[in-house]
Amino acid sequence: MHTLRHFWLLARPFWTSSEKLPALLLLLGTVLMNLALVGVTILNNFWNLHFYNALQALDYDAFLVAGLQFILLQLALATFTVAAFHFQQKLTLRWRRWATENTLRQWLGQQRYLRLQLNAPEMDNPDQRIADDINLYISMSLKLSLGLMTAIVSLFSFLHILWQASSLISIPLNGQDVVIPGLLVWAALLYSILGTGGAFWLGRALPRLNFIQQRREADFRFSLMRLRENAEPVAQYRGEAEEHARFSKRLEAALQNFWALVKQQKIVMGYSTFYMRTATVIPMFIMAPQFFAGAFSLGRLTQISAAFGEVHEAMAYLVRVFPEIAEWKSVVDRLTGFQSRLDNVDSDTGLTLQHSPGRFAVENLDLWLPGGKRLISGLDLQLEAGDSLLIRAPSGYGKSTLVRAITGIWEHASGTARYDLGSVLTLSQKTYLPLGSLRDMLWYPHPAQPGNDAQLQHYMQQCGLEHLVPKLDEEVDWSQILSLGEQQRCAFVRALLSRPSVLFLDESTSALDEATEAQCYALLKRELSDTILISIGHRASLERFHSQLLELKGVDQESQHPVRQLDAPRFDTAT
Structure with missing residues (x-):
């Protein structure tokens, strides 16, 4: 029975x-x-x-x-x-x-x-x-x-x-x-x-x-x-x-x-x-x-x-x-x-997410590991359209976990986050390449739009992927064909096509040289001028692409190290 x-x-x-x-x-x-x-x-x-x-x-x-x-x-x-x-x-x-x-x-x-x-x-x-x-x-x-x-x-x-x-x-x-x-x-x-x-x-x-x-x-x-x-x-x-x-x-x-x-x-x-x-x-x-x-x-x-x-x-x-x-x-x-x-399965996101187009705010954010170890305490952030923030910290301080919490996939967090919930994209260090044609992969997570091939090919050329244009309709396991650098450049093409209001870049240029990294960031700032960029990375070269810097130095010191303003971003947007 x-x-x-x-x-x-x-x-x-x-x-x-x-x-x-x-x-x-x-x-x-x-x-x-x-x-x-x-x-x-x-x-x-x-x-x-x-x-x-x-x-x-x-x-x-x-x-x-x-x-x-x-x-x-x-x-x-x-x-x-x-x-x-x-x-x-x-x-x-x-x-x-x-x-x-x-x-x-x-x-x-x-x-x-x-x-x-x-x-x-x-x-x-x-x-x-x-x-x-x-x-x-x-x-x-x-x-x-x-x-x-x-x-x-x-x-x-x-x-x-x-x-x-x-x-x-x-x-x-x-x-x-x-x-x-x-x-x-x-x-x-x-x-x-x-x-x-x-x-x-x-x-x-x-x-x-x-x-x-x-x-x-x-x-x-x-x-x-x-x-x-x-x-x-x-x-x-x-x-x-x-x-x-x-x-x-x-x-x-x-x-x-x-x-x-x-x-x-x-x-x-x-x-x-x-x-x-x-x-x-x-x-x-x-x-x-x-x-x-x-x-x-x-x-x-x-x-x-x-x-x-x-x-x-x-x-x-x-x-x-x-x-x-x-x-x-x-x-x-x-x-x-x-x-x-x-x-x-627990559907509680931990952090309270509220829809707020045109801005990005985090209030009183606490972050901890499943075992209870606290990573971040009382963090506040305020960003407007077009702002860019670099988050930097030694390994193990919760940088990537912070992004997971803000995007609602990490439940061991509390506080409030406000941004355009319907227009957010995260580019991670390891790019996900779904099965299908190269065109389908570049348009992901949206359906491919063959009528916009001119725009797609333009972005591919700008990201150094012009050699892949003839292969847009090929269906192979692209994760086994493309190098890590090519995969990360594909992710930038994906971001340019999606045009999100908030874009997280979680060490998404780790496999790129500094010249290619600068080219991709310049392209983002030129094409997505109103997008809020939030980057995570260790490289000092990333500072010149952002207007603000948040350095995480441990739960006991964070309140003493608020967001710091950087000099105006220095790169050629005409490249």
């Missing part, structure tokens, strides 16, 4: 959304097709009666009629099977699209993807939850629930046949033939209960092993992806041996759990195979004395045997799909845990 409750908590948003009407129609179509398949199975059961009676009676005409009926039944079976598959897959597609998009919005909303990484590092592989587990959850939920419905309908459809057939069986007792009402029904029920109970007991460890296996497989896959993303640094360190050792360690962990899973599955598989195969002959042994005594025909024996098989199979449905139920439970548990993290 615990798992079923979690299943409904995950499913309810979709079935109460705007998609519910078309989804219900698709579900209805799927259910009707599955019910039609049960109907064909019932007709096939009666076909067994007539066909084998025709064989026993050597009635060739009846045999030919039965052959025609068989063809029609198979055509109907194929038609309803394809139709059921069509409706089920359409429903799966619609449900998966909605669920994935909804989860993506929630994951990306309020920067939860970053907050989960910072505050819940034990939340492993959210990419797997979104890409794989949602698909498994939906497809397996539909498959198992529809299978259960079909099993229940089949059970009650064939119970009547089996109950009636039980009246043909008598057991000698004290010299009298005793007929036990529903003997075959009770035999099927007892056999199914024993089989179901045995399968659940033997496979009780499967859900936990499936859960662990998915996690370890994802960890191994993630380590391979990390090497691809950092191929050049690994090559420079000559770290192949260490990387191989790490891969082998994660692979071995996955394989060890996989073998434990296989051993458990072998036990369940052997038990289930023996159990399901032996069930086909049980009714024949029960009915053999009356059959050989001539109490009923071969057709009746075959019909009753088939009906017993259908009833038993319906009752034993959970035994047959137990490995899938175990996997489904592990998927539900993983998604429930992920959804719980998304719902409960």
